[in-house]
Amino acid sequence: MMRWILGILLVAALAVVGVWVYDQTRTVEIPxxxxxxxxxxxxxxxxxxxxxxxxYLAAADEVDKGYKEVTPETIRKRAKRIQQISDLDRPGDQGAQKAIRQLFSKQKAEDILKLAESYAWAAAILEDATFPFSSNANVSYGDTWGASRSYGGDRTHEGTDIMAEKGTPIRSVSDGRVVSKGWNELGGWRLTVLDTDHPQISVYYAHLSKYKEGIDVGSKVKKGEVIGYVGDSGYGPEGTTGKFDPHLHLGIYVRESMLSFQREAINPYPLLKAWEEK
Known part of the structure; x- marks a missing residue:
C-alpha cells in the first residue's frame, strides 16, 4: 500500500514539475x-x-498610424468599429482578432496581432499594478526613457525619474519579493522587487534615502505597501548623496523566460500614466 501511495505521489510530482518547466521556460517577445x-x-x-x-487598440494605432493624430476619440471610434464587426458588445481577444483581420490587409493585420500579443505582458502590469506614490503626494515626471547619461560612462536612461520631496514614502507597485537591496554606485540605496504573479518581471527602485524598517532581501511585499523613501543617493561610493535633486528612479525589467539571464528594460512611463489615473 505504501509503495502504491508513493507511486501516485511521484506521478503527481512529475506532472507538477512538467507544468512548471513549461511555464517557466516559455519565451515571449519583449516589446x-x-x-x-x-x-x-x-x-x-x-x-x-x-x-x-x-x-489591440494600441497595436492598431502603432502599426497603422505610428500614433500620429491619435486621440481618445479616435481610439473610441476604433473600439466601436471592432464591436460592430465582431457583433459583440464586449469582443475580448477573439472578437478583436476577427475584426482586425477584416479591417486591415493580411500583412498589417499579422503585424498588429503580433504586437498586441507581445504587449500582453504589459497588459498584465497595467491591470494589476498601482502608482508608486499615494494620491496626495506632490510628484512630477516626464518621459525620460532613453535620455543620455554620462556618469559611469555614456549610457541611456532605462527608467522614469519621478521627482518628489526627500522622504516621500514609496509604495511597491505590485505584490512581490525583494530580491536585491543595498548600495549601487549608479542607483544609490536601491531595491529590486520580483513580481509575484509575473515572476519574469522585476521592478527597480533607486536613489532611496532609506528603507522601510523590516524590508530586506527575501521580504514579501504587498501592492501599495511602503518599501522606502525618496532620496538623492548614488553617483559615488557608498553613502554619496546630493549629486542631483531627490527623486525615485523606477525601472521595469522583463526576462524572456525564467531560465534566461538576459533582462530587457521596458519604458515605465506609459504604465505610470495609466496607474496614476486609476
Whole structure:
C-alpha cells in the first residue's frame, strides 16, 4: 500500500514539475513600449468600457498610424468599429482578432496581432499594478526613457525619474519579493522587487534615502505597501548623496523566460500614466 501511495505521489510530482518547466521556460517577445504616455489612460479606460483589450487598440494605432493624430476619440471610434464587426458588445481577444483581420490587409493585420500579443505582458502590469506614490503626494515626471547619461560612462536612461520631496514614502507597485537591496554606485540605496504573479518581471527602485524598517532581501511585499523613501543617493561610493535633486528612479525589467539571464528594460512611463489615473 505504501509503495502504491508513493507511486501516485511521484506521478503527481512529475506532472507538477512538467507544468512548471513549461511555464517557466516559455519565451515571449519583449516589446519596446512606444505608447505615448498621454494616451495610456485612454486606452485603459476605453478597454474597460468597450471590452476591446487595450493591447489591440494600441497595436492598431502603432502599426497603422505610428500614433500620429491619435486621440481618445479616435481610439473610441476604433473600439466601436471592432464591436460592430465582431457583433459583440464586449469582443475580448477573439472578437478583436476577427475584426482586425477584416479591417486591415493580411500583412498589417499579422503585424498588429503580433504586437498586441507581445504587449500582453504589459497588459498584465497595467491591470494589476498601482502608482508608486499615494494620491496626495506632490510628484512630477516626464518621459525620460532613453535620455543620455554620462556618469559611469555614456549610457541611456532605462527608467522614469519621478521627482518628489526627500522622504516621500514609496509604495511597491505590485505584490512581490525583494530580491536585491543595498548600495549601487549608479542607483544609490536601491531595491529590486520580483513580481509575484509575473515572476519574469522585476521592478527597480533607486536613489532611496532609506528603507522601510523590516524590508530586506527575501521580504514579501504587498501592492501599495511602503518599501522606502525618496532620496538623492548614488553617483559615488557608498553613502554619496546630493549629486542631483531627490527623486525615485523606477525601472521595469522583463526576462524572456525564467531560465534566461538576459533582462530587457521596458519604458515605465506609459504604465505610470495609466496607474496614476486609476
Amino acid at each position: 519596446e513600449m512606444k505608447i505615448p504616455g498621454r494616451l495610456a489612460p485612454a486606452y485603459v479606460e476605453i478597454a474597460e468600457t468597450t471590452g476591446v483589450p487595450w493591447s
